[in-house]
Amino acid sequence: MSTYIEQVDEKWRDSLAKLVEVVESNLPDGFERTMNYDMLSYVVPLSIYPKGYHVTANTPLPFISLAAQKRHIAVYHMGIYADKALLSWFQEEYAKCVPTKLNMGKSCIRFTSTKNIPYDLIGDLVSKxxxxEWILKYEGELNK
Structure with missing residues (x-):
């Protein structure tokens, strides 16, 4: 995994390493770090959730992924995609602590500058x- 960080563009490397540290120090027990989709990922391992990800057989259930793209660092958080209350909380807290507009897609939070990454807020987000809880939310979304 550290090899991934070492291969990242130098302008993103320190910030990505700090994000990894923040995620790993705040993520509840039970998630496992792996490489998925060419990103550092934190998943619910098959030993805990044998059904795995419905899209790809025998794949652990993804939860959070971190990646350095060409123009940004991305934090993919499946929980904010599936849980509207969590998304609303994050959007409100982000507006309180970051001077720039939130740049995000359905589950992807993009940071185009390393100056405004709210590490404490990301730590709070991943701890929630x-x-x-993720399995219950995931299965609830599947059954809709």
Missing amino acids: MTPA
């Missing part, structure tokens, strides 16, 4: 959902 356990693997068991």
